[in-house]
Amino acid sequence: MTATSAPVRGGQRAANRDPIPRRRRRLPFSPWHFVLIPATVILLFPFLWLVVTSLETEPEALHFPPILIPHAIRFANYSDALAAAPFARFFINSAVVAVTTVLCNLVLCTLAGYAFARFRFLGRTALFAVIMATLMVPFQVTMIPQFIITKWLGVHVLAGVGINHIGALILPNAATAFGIFFLRQFFRTLPVEYEESARVDGASRLTVLIRIVVPLATPCLATLAALTFLDSWNNFLWPLIAVTSTNEMTLPLGLATFQGAHSTEWTLLMAGNVMSLVPMLIVFFIAQRYFVRSVAATGLAGT
Amino acid sequence: MTASVLRAGGRRPGRPTAMRRVLDSEQFNGWAFVTPGVAVILLFGAAPIIWSAVLSFQKSSLVSGETSTGLANYRQLVHDPVVGEAIQHTLIYTALFVPGTMLAGLLLAVAMNRKIRGITIYRTAAYATMAISTISEAIVFIWLFDPSYGIVNYAFSKVGLPQQQFLNSPSEALYVIVAMTIWGWTGFAVVVYLAALQGVPQSLLEAAAIDGAGPWRAFRKVTLPMLSPASLFLAVWLTINALQLFDEVYLSTQGGPLNATTVLVYYLYDQAFEQFNFGYASAIAYFLFLVILVITAVQFWAGRRVTFYRS
Numbered sequence: 001m002t003a004t005s006a007p008v009r010g011g012q013r014a015a016n017r018d019p020i021p022r023r024r025r026r027l028p029f030s031p032w033h034f035v036l037i038p039a040t041v042i043l044l045f046p047f048l049w050l051v052v053t054s055l056e057t058e059p060e061a062l063h064f065p066p067i068l069i070p071h072a073i074r075f076a077n078y079s080d081a082l083a084a085a086p087f088a089r090f091f092i093n094s095a096v097v098a099v100t101t102v103l104c105n106l107v108l109c110t111l112a113g114y115a116f117a118r119f120r121f122l123g124r125t126a127l128f129a130v131i132m133a134t135l136m137v138p139f140q141v142t143m144i145p146q147f148i149i150t151k152w153l154g155v156h157v158l159a160g161v162g163i164n165h166i167g168a169l170i171l172p173n174a175a176t177a178f179g180i181f182f183l184r185q186f187f188r189t190l191p192v193e194y195e196e197s198a199r200v201d202g203a204s205r206l207t208v209l210i211r212i213v214v215p216l217a218t219p220c221l222a223t224l225a226a227l228t229f230l231d232s233w234n235n236f237l238w239p240l241i242a243v244t245s246t247n248e249m250t251l252p253l254g255l256a257t258f259q260g261a262h263s264t265e266w267t268l269l270m271a272g273n274v275m276s277l278v279p280m281l282i283v284f285f286i287a288q289r290y291f292v293r294s295v296a297a298t299g300l301a302g303t
Numbered sequence: 304m305t306a307s308v309l310r311a312g313g314r315r316p317g318r319p320t321a322m323r324r325v326l327d328s329e330q331f332n333g334w335a336f337v338t339p340g341v342a343v344i345l346l347f348g349a350a351p352i353i354w355s356a357v358l359s360f361q362k363s364s365l366v367s368g369e370t371s372t373g374l375a376n377y378r379q380l381v382h383d384p385v386v387g388e389a390i391q392h393t394l395i396y397t398a399l400f401v402p403g404t405m406l407a408g409l410l411l412a413v414a415m416n417r418k419i420r421g422i423t424i425y426r427t428a429a430y431a432t433m434a435i436s437t438i439s440e441a442i443v444f445i446w447l448f449d450p451s452y453g454i455v456n457y458a459f460s461k462v463g464l465p466q467q468q469f470l471n472s473p474s475e476a477l478y479v480i481v482a483m484t485i486w487g488w489t490g491f492a493v494v495v496y497l498a499a500l501q502g503v504p505q506s507l508l509e510a511a512a513i514d515g516a517g518p519w520r521a522f523r524k525v526t527l528p529m530l531s532p533a534s535l536f537l538a539v540w541l542t543i544n545a546l547q548l549f550d551e552v553y554l555s556t557q558g559g560p561l562n563a564t565t566v567l568v569y570y571l572y573d574q575a576f577e578q579f580n581f582g583y584a585s586a587i588a589y590f591l592f593l594v595i596l597v598i599t600a601v602q603f604w605a606g607r608r609v610t611f612y613r614s
Contacts, residue, residue, distance in 0.1 A: 029419075029420065030417070030420075032414045032417065032419060033419070033420075033421075035410065035411070035414045036411070036414050036415065036421075036425045039407075039410075039411055039414070039425075039428075039429075040424065040425050040428040040429075042486070043428045043429055043431070043432060043486070043489065043490075044428050044431070046440075046443045046444065046447060046486070047431065047435075047443075049443070049446070049447060049454060050443050050446075053446065061452070062451075062452050063452075064451070064452055064457065065457050065460075066452070066454045066457050108339050108340035108343065109340055111336040111337070111339065111340060112336060112337040112339075112340035112341060114336060115332065115333045115334075115336035115337045116337065119329040119330075119332055119333035119336070120329050120333070121329055121330045121332075121333025121334055122330060122334075124333060127337065127341055130344075130345070130349050131341065131344055131348075131349075133349070133352075134344055134348035134349050134352065136596075137348075137352055137592060138543070138547055138588075138591065138592055138595055139547075140547065140568055140571055140588045140591055140592075141351070141352060141355055141585075141588045141589065141591070141592050142347070142348060142351035142352060142355065143351075143575075143588075144351075144358060144575055144581050144584060144585055144588070145350065145351030145354035145355050145358070146347050146351050147576075148354075149346065149347065149350075149351070171343070171347070172343070172347040173347075174340075174343050175339070175340035175341075175343040175344055176344070177344055177348060180340060180344075204327065205327065206332075209336075230433075233436070234436040234437060236436070236437060236438060236549075236550045236553075237549055237550070237572070240553075241576055251436070251438075252436045252437070252438040252439075252550075253438075255436075255438050255439065255442065256438050256553070256554055259438075259442055259554065266446055266449075266452070269442060269446070270442075270443075270446065273439050273442050273443065276436070276438075276439055277434075277435060277436075277439050280434050280435075280436070281431065281434050281435075283434075284430070284431075284433070284434035285427075285434075288427075288430060291430075291433065291434075292430060292494050295433070295491060295494045295495065296494050296495060296497070296498035297498075298495075299494070299495030299498055299499065299533055299536055299537070300495075300498055300502075300533075
């Protein structure tokens, strides 16, 4: 039916000398699916393969050609992995470090960013210049002295922030130059009139910040929180240097150590990997809007 | 006397005391607000910059303490064949990873920048790679590319390609790391490009269509220039990260086989925390800093000429 009607329409058009070129026959779906479907398969396949392997038996995982669907789903890999390494402990450590780091950053960067944006005080320009300079320096330059300082602090000041304690993973990142700069830039765009009228009514400077400025900055603070959380959660190099005892390890470090000890036990490794991955995937999808907006914001801010 | 007590107790606004004036001043509040945050940054961010510069002129280890050696560390760096290899691997890696990620991100973002069926699934799949840590990513890819049992070799055998050694082969390992990191960063590039695409005004594309531009021409002449700030950002950001590659190398190859994947930061880590040559490692760190500064400066300089800013 369609096959016969199409040439007829074309014939009519030719007869009418229609100047508009004949449109190509349209697919019943967008041709972009030809790009998106293979891309999505590539993007998702590692996740899928990870889960499949984590549910197979050892001989199935090492079978060649690979077995795509396990014959019997073996959840025991998960309990075996939990028995071999304290993944719950790693998870709690990661959560404590990430949440504390985010809270510290929100408080300290808000205070400092606001002062740099609004107050004139002795040494402001110099201090701000120093902070901006640290922003450019890669972590590899500072990590050796940071290790020495952290070690010294643990011995001489407070064991909880020294080497081999999760405090050592929080304190050096409790405030970031990026956070201070990011919030200062935002605070400078706010109209100063609200703050001035609150001051006239007798509010202290801290009250103005907490009651007037912070509510206006909520989206900005959410962005900073999301970025700090991702950074802290995925940080590997500093924990690798600062922590060696299993009890203080975060998920990436715990998982890497687990891989070092069981590098050929693929089913166990994949079960451990799934357990390390799932909490972040859940958080990410619940707050996907925030994470995506935050990453997009850094991109747009950088342009 | 009574009056002042009343005033203080009743908190009536009156002439502020000297103490109050200080507590309310910009000087005092400025310093009080910045001190905690700035202290952290000075201690862990600023002081170490100078300290590691000092270290780089010393021969220091945990065992023997420090002795000044002048430029010896930098001289060693110039003559160290491993540093030469590490620079080469770092640059090859960067030259493949950065354009690869940008192209993948651009293609997917353009494909996803439309209302078609299943778009939420496609976007979510791209975003999911942002939630995976470098360590999880590396472990999965080691398994996918396992020479004996990996599914990639199985796929190769299916299409008649010879079996590969991948991460065990000095000539292939670096490229496997390129593949896994492109996979891991694609979501990031997609998000940045999608946000930038949303800022391309529809009216410009319509004007181009009216002027007779086909979709490809409109993309090249309108969309791509409008995306150039995002492209410059991604190029700089991805390059900085690429030059600092470490996690995947540490996990999958430890710099091997035969130093084939020894990149600068891995060598630096090895010197600092396996060999405890803090002085030499600091010199490598400063060299890395220099490389990053130069490459980023060149990118900005070149980028300025081809970047189109609307405002």
